[in-house]
Amino acid sequence: METLDRPAVRKLMGEVLAVQGKTLPDDDTAKLADIGFRSLDFSELALRVEDEIGDELNFEAAGLRSIETIGDVLDLLVEIQGQ
Amino acid sequence: MIAGNLVVDARTGRRTTWGELAQRSAPRSAPTAHVVEHSVDALPAVTALEDGGEMLVVASARLDESLAEELRAAGFDLAAGDDVRAATSPRAAEDGRVWLLTSGSTGRPKRVGHTLASLSTVTGELAPRTWLCPYSPGTYAWWQVITLGLGVPGQDLVLVDPADLDDWVTPALEHGVTAVSGTPTFWRRTLMRHGPELGKLPLQQVTLGGEPVDQAVLSQLSVAFPDARVSWIYASSEVGASIVVHDGRAGFPEEWLDRDVPGRPRLSVVDGELVITSPHHGTDASGAEMAGAVRTGDAARIEDGRVLVTGRLDRDELNVGGSKVSAGSVRDLLQSHPDVAWASVRGRKAPLVGTMVVADVVAGQGATVSADDLTRWAAERLPEYAVPRRIKMLAEIPAKETLKSDV
Numbered sequence: 001m002e003t004l005d006r007p008a009v010r011k012l013m014g015e016v017l018a019v020q021g022k023t024l025p026d027d028d029t030a031k032l033a034d035i036g037f038r039s040l041d042f043s044e045l046a047l048r049v050e051d052e053i054g055d056e057l058n059f060e061a062a063g064l065r066s067i068e069t070i071g072d073v074l075d076l077l078v079e080i081q082g083q
Numbered sequence: 084m085i086a087g088n089l090v091v092d093a094r095t096g097r098r099t100t101w102g103e104l105a106q107r108s109a110p111r112s113a114p115t116a117h118v119v120e121h122s123v124d125a126l127p128a129v130t131a132l133e134d135g136g137e138m139l140v141v142a143s144a145r146l147d148e149s150l151a152e153e154l155r156a157a158g159f160d161l162a163a164g165d166d167v168r169a170a171t172s173p174r175a176a177e178d179g180r181v182w183l184l185t186s187g188s189t190g191r192p193k194r195v196g197h198t199l200a201s202l203s204t205v206t207g208e209l210a211p212r213t214w215l216c217p218y219s220p221g222t223y224a225w226w227q228v229i230t231l232g233l234g235v236p237g238q239d240l241v242l243v244d245p246a247d248l249d250d251w252v253t254p255a256l257e258h259g260v261t262a263v264s265g266t267p268t269f270w271r272r273t274l275m276r277h278g279p280e281l282g283k284l285p286l287q288q289v290t291l292g293g294e295p296v297d298q299a300v301l302s303q304l305s306v307a308f309p310d311a312r313v314s315w316i317y318a319s320s321e322v323g324a325s326i327v328v329h330d331g332r333a334g335f336p337e338e339w340l341d342r343d344v345p346g347r348p349r350l351s352v353v354d355g356e357l358v359i360t361s362p363h364h365g366t367d368a369s370g371a372e373m374a375g376a377v378r379t380g381d382a383a384r385i386e387d388g389r390v391l392v393t394g395r396l397d398r399d400e401l402n403v404g405g406s407k408v409s410a411g412s413v414r415d416l417l418q419s420h421p422d423v424a425w426a427s428v429r430g431r432k433a434p435l436v437g438t439m440v441v442a443d444v445v446a447g448q449g450a451t452v453s454a455d456d457l458t459r460w461a462a463e464r465l466p467e468y469a470v471p472r473r474i475k476m477l478a479e480i481p482a483k484e485t486l487k488s489d490v
Binding site: 018019020039040042043044046047048051056057059 | 462
């Protein structure tokens with residue numbers, strides 16, 4: 001199964017925002033609330049990742065965690081691929 | 084039977100009359116499932132039905148071994164031309180009974196009983212027409228067109244097999260077709276594939292049915308065939324042809340709801356579902372009448388004084404993070420985009436929100452619209468949770484043998 005590395009997931013995240021006319025900041029510590037990246041955007045990003053790797057992501061494997069920044073999103077989506 | 088009405092087989096170009104077909108019929112005393120490869124092959128048996136007998140027509144492509152054994156156990160001989168496989172539980176025929184196979188809620192075909200009379204829902208005089216019959220043999224829509232030719236004066240038929248539908252316009256022009264009935268998927272494929280050619284077809288009647296009918300396809304057909312009456316029909320094996328709308332608009336007038344008119348179906352919307360009490364209903368496999376109100380399983384909603392039938396209830400309502408979305412409404416919106424020929428909308432499992440709205444789309448001929456363009460366009464017209472976030476652009480409109488979309 002193909003997996004996406006962090007830069008590839010970041011690129012997809014930028015595409016989700018670009019459709020809405022927004023730009024993804026370079027700084028991974030930027031808060032999701034500040035850039036307007038919400039639940040629906042996160043869900044869309046997850047589907048984009050699934051489409052790229054051809055497999056369903058297992059969010060149960062992620063455990064409880066706080067997702068507040070761009071870096072948190074990228075960490076999670078890289079980590080759960082293939083689990 | 085109107086012996087002089089013509090039947091043309093588009094595959095061979097052969098022209099015949101119902102009277103001639105009746106001479107070729109060999110009445111069978113046992114209940115018989117006629118397995119046919121081509122529409123025209125079933126017609127001699129249809130004419131024999133007027134003298135009694137019990138029959139079912141099924142396209143050979145649809146008959147697998149499990150269905151064959153099911154039918155034989157239910158008392159049917161299977162007849163494919165001269166090749167007959169006898170019933171495993173023989174029984175006497177119920178004279179005049181016609182069985183239809185529906186897809187059924189489980190995906191396994193379910194038998195619904197009719198008679199030629201209950202299948203013939205067109206009454207009164209009709210202007211002479213030549214109808215294209217593009218449907219798969221034995222389906223309810225096929226019987227609707229066949230009984231029109233069999234029983235209504237001046238209604239000739241041109242039969243095209245579903246496998247040959249990519250180019251139905253050529254035989255339609257050759258044989259003088261003036262009326263065509265098809266599913267919205269059939270029409271969208273036609274508009275995409277044959278755009279400019281369609282102007283040469285002198286259609287007087289364009290009919291849609293079998294799937295939800297949206298305003299976009301009705302409007303496109305009115306432009307393509309300016310001299311035609313564009314009608315849509317709600318019909319099924321269970322409730323017959325229950326709604327017929329001729330005003331070129333999607334949905335039917337709200338005033339038609341909960342009205343009792345002798346000989347006409349009673350239409351209601353209960354908990355968002357279309358409910359029909361029909362005089363054209365069939366029977367179940369045991370022969371018991373499907374009387375009373377039938378829950379159709381189709382979602383209906385009232386908008387601007389019209390009752391819109393949007394799709395199957397179990398697939399129409401999507402729950403996106405607690406907000407309800409009608410997949411049919413989103414599909415209709417996408418199909419109203421000028422560069423979209425066809426769209427299908429469904430839910431897809433997603434984290435955080437449970438389900439997200441996603442779509443498959445086919446762009447119109449020569450259109451270069453992208454998935455992102457469509458997402459942005461939909462975002463300007465829909466609540467945020469209803470916007471299709473993943474849109475897959477397909478090269479052509481998918482369709483199965485029933486002429487309905489297979490997505």
